[in-house]
Amino acid sequence: MVLDLRQLFGGDDRSLPLDAEFDLSDIEFSGAFPIKTPVRITGEILSKTGIVSLSAVLSVQYEADCDRCGTPTVKHYRFPVEKTLVTELANGEENDEMLVLEDMKLDLYELVLTEVVLAMPTKHLCREDCRGVCATCGKNLNEGDCDCREAVGDPRLAVLKQLLKDGE
């Protein structure tokens, strides 16, 4: 979706409301395709006293397995996008908030994609303190301790277990 912003760069104060959805389901993150539902951008592009700026909020639903325990986990993210739109850069003026438009056109999809890629956390956990799975038996430790731990922690118990096993 390419927006022609010529009118906003005309000098008059104007605003252009933004409300659009983009399909990012084909974008890969860490070997998966976690953005299964469309990403929504809402906000506005504002021209005021000769300065054109974009002020919006992105909503993203991220669905993937927890990095530690593998439980399917859905997370919702909402984050702001604030940009000053310029048609050219004055020397040394460049910064992250500035977006240089070619031909006064804004590729909204490209902007959304860039912002989402930058904003998504590199770790995807079902919860902050996820305990992961036991390396020995594979049990999800969020659901409780497994027997391996006790056995390692208490040698007498390990012996007892072995005895019970032998008796089977």
Ligand SMILES: [Zn+2]
């Ligand atoms: Zn987890």
Ligand SMILES: [Zn+2]
């Ligand atoms: Zn275990």
